[in-house]
Amino acid sequence: MTDRRKSFGSDNHAGAHPDVLRALSVATEGDATSYGDDPVTRQTAARLRELAGAAEAYFVFNGTGANVFGLSLMLRPFQAVVCPESSHLYEDECGAAERIIGSKLLTVATPDGKLTPELIASRLGDRGDEHRAQPHAVAIAQITEFGTCYSLDELDAISGFCRDQGLLLFIDGARLANAAAHLDCGIADIAVHADVLTFGGTKNGAIVAEAVLVMNPALVAEAPFQRKQLMQLASKMRFVAAQFAALLDGELWLRNARHANAMASRLAAAVGAVPGIELAQPVQGNAVFAILDSKQAARLQETWNFGFYGGQPGGRSLVRWMAAFDTGPADVDAFAADIAAAASAGPAG
Numbered sequence: 078m079t080d081r082r083k084s085f086g087s088d089n090h091a092g093a094h095p096d097v098l099r100a101l102s103v104a105t106e107g108d109a110t111s112y113g114d115d116p117v118t119r120q121t122a123a124r125l126r127e128l129a130g131a132a133e134a135y136f137v138f139n140g141t142g143a144n145v146f147g148l149s150l151m152l153r154p155f156q157a158v159v160c161p162e163s164s165h166l167y168e169d170e171c172g173a174a175e176r177i178i179g180s181k182l183l184t185v186a187t188p189d190g191k192l193t194p195e196l197i198a199s200r201l202g203d204r205g206d207e208h209r210a211q212p213h214a215v216a217i218a219q220i221t222e223f224g225t226c227y228s229l230d231e232l233d234a235i236s237g238f239c240r241d242q243g244l245l246l247f248i249d250g251a252r253l254a255n256a257a258a259h260l261d262c263g264i265a266d267i268a269v270h271a272d273v274l275t276f277g278g279t280k281n282g283a284i285v286a287e288a289v290l291v292m293n294p295a296l297v298a299e300a301p302f303q304r305k306q307l308m309q310l311a312s313k314m315r316f317v318a319a320q321f322a323a324l325l326d327g328e329l330w331l332r333n334a335r336h337a338n339a340m341a342s343r344l345a346a347a348v349g350a351v352p353g354i355e356l357a358q359p360v361q362g363n364a365v366f367a368i369l370d371s372k373q374a375a376r377l378q379e380t381w382n383f384g385f386y387g388g389q390p391g392g393r394s395l396v397r398w399m400a401a402f403d404t405g406p407a408d409v410d411a412f413a414a415d416i417a418a419a420a421s422a423g424p425a426g
């Protein structure tokens with residue numbers, strides 16, 4: 078069932094952008110060769126390569142598949158990947174990377190979802206010891222799972238460190254568009270730091286479309302085979318590619334991301350000064366992480382959809398409020414008004 082009240086639970090609670098739906102109905106006209114050997118897929122992959130400066134671009138179905146496929150190009154089973162404890166890769170993919178690639182995830186606790194060279198170095202102590210899984214890659218998310226965004230200087234520091242240490246860098250870009258919008262930079266300015274990265278379409282107006290961008294030419298040769306074995310090669314690929322074509326037209330990806338980010342900032346501005354509400358992270362994309370009284374949050378959740386991210390001292394909870402490409406200012410204002418009312422009502426009985 079669809080919700081009439083706007084959900085702040087996730088950017089993938091949103092429907093599809095009308096331009097994406099239109100692109101699908103155009104793509105269905107006539108027959109096309111399968112498995113990506115069609116004009117829509119070829120042209121859209123070329124546009125993505127150009128946008129990112131990538132050696133190759135591959136379309137896949139979902140973010141978990143994109144992460145596993147991307148990392149599979151970098152790792153053998155005895156090798157490990159350093160990632161934040163809060164990463165989607167570690168926390169929210171049911172151990173897919175460990176099962177499918179066989180590689181160990183070496184996690185690091187972070188205050189804000191971001192790795193730094195120092196944090197990565199903390200997991201490199203066992204290199205050369207045959208009894209230990211060998212770190213060979215680093216995985217970060219841009220934007221992170223806490224809604225924070227690496228600056229280009231921070232990315233530069235991480236990619237430089239990885240290069241010096243012989244580590245490959247993977248970027249989970251489920252919200253890459255939101256990062257480019259926040260940093261006011263091109264996709265290529267972020268992508269240049271990675272060996273492989275993903276570019277999410279699903280959270281940005283598509284229905285089911287993610288891209289894996291291979292920046293390191295040495296990793297391209299195996300990619301078609303890995304994608305097929307990992308069950309991410311769509312036979313009717315033109316429909317996945319067509320969704321991206323719509324996002325690329327007129328930079329819809331950027332307009333959608335800018336809008337979602339602006340709606341999150343609007344919400345943060347409206348509730349940030351409300352007594353009892355504390356913003357837990359800087360708002361640098363389309364997520365607002367806040368801490369408030371647990372009972373008030375539970376009462377608010379009776380009428381609004383959003384997620385709990387764990388208990389905090391003093392009977393308080395960490396919650397996440399997400400904006401999407403189709404969140405309207407009136408949705409934000411109505412939600413903010415209810416948040417303020419819940420906070421001023423005192424603890425619910």
Ligand SMILES: Cc1ncc(COP(=O)(O)O)c(C=O)c1O
Nearest residue numbers: 139140141142165218222249251
């Ligand atoms: C950082 C990040 N990576 C990847 C994904 C995509 O995962 P999937 O499409 O498999 O649900 C998500 C979705 O929430 C995400 O937040």
